[in-house]
Amino acid sequence: MTDFLKNPFVKFILTYSILLVLWLSLYKYIYVIDGSGFENSNHVGIEKKLSILLGEHANFFSSLFGYNPVLEITKDLVIVRLTDFEFSHGTWIGEPCNGLKVMGLFSLFIIAFPGKHKHKWWFIPSGIVVIHFINALRVSGLTIIEANWPQYLDFNHNVTFQVLIYSIIFLMWYIWVQKFSQISNKKSNVS
Secondary structure (H helix, E strand, C coil): CHHHHHCHHHHHHHHHHHHHHHHHHHHCCHHHHCCCCCCCCCCCCHHHHHHHHHHHHHHHHHHHCCCCEEEEECCCCEEEEECCCCCCCCEEECCCCCCHHHHHHHHHHHHHCCCCHHHHHHHHHHHHHHHHHHHHHHHHHHHHHHHHCHHHHHHHHHHHHHHHHHHHHHHHHHHHHHHHCHHHHHHHHHC
């Protein structure tokens, strides 16, 4: 049994599973922990701050494409809208669209997978930044699609951009496994 538990793959699966259960169990309490989940609170918590930051960066990308974006902040949502289109309702950013859950899943993989801690300290924040900016491009794209071709919004929101985001996350995981993990280094030392 101890040989089974010493297997790097088994250790990774067990560690990742435990961290994943903890993350997903605690995730729904982030609103309460940071204070933004209280009814009469004027406090802006991490979820709302991340949504606002995402909206600002999405507006930056939309303006690069020649549009005039505006950011509207309500009690529950952050809305990115293009003023160039009179009947556009914009793109609503809330949980989970702000990417916090996905950033956590990405980070847990890197934490659980074997590798030097000195590399984890820079790889995780770098990956989170990449996820955030890809998500900002996604929100910008969805806002432009919603304004120009609203009939294609649902498909692009649920399929196209999901595939894009998760493909980039898998690519970053692949880079971690191939370039920075101790498993990859052991294989190259054996050859």
